[in-house]
Amino acid sequence: MPDTAKVKGPASYFPSIEKTYGQPVEHWFGVLRTAGPLKHMELVALLKGQHGLGHGHANALVAHFMAAR
Template identity: 75%
Template sequence: MPAAEKIKGPASYFPSIEKTYGQPIDHWMAILKVAGPLKHMELVTLLKSAHQIGHGHANALVAWFLAQPR
């Protein structure tokens, strides 16, 4: 039986984000969607200031959000 493939990129942070902040990733994606058309670092700053998310976690969430088709 092959070992599970290791998750890479922004999604590799998701288990830690959910554990640390107690919300599913969909919750954070909804917040980013409502935030409007902001630039990457503006969205990171929003998560950090309004939701006390650490920089690395905020950056991973925003990178994932912006990579999704709209």
């Protein structure tokens, strides 16, 4: 029997983000990379204000992005 672990943490939002906004998460990571050295909440505000993402989705993307640095 296959052991499929349920995705937890920020990555659990990724399927919903891709479905809702029509872009792969890598697109949003590219946006964050080009934004420059901003703080967590500054990046969240950028995704919300300039790209129309909801707070939870923006926060999940930024948390995952910052943890991978």
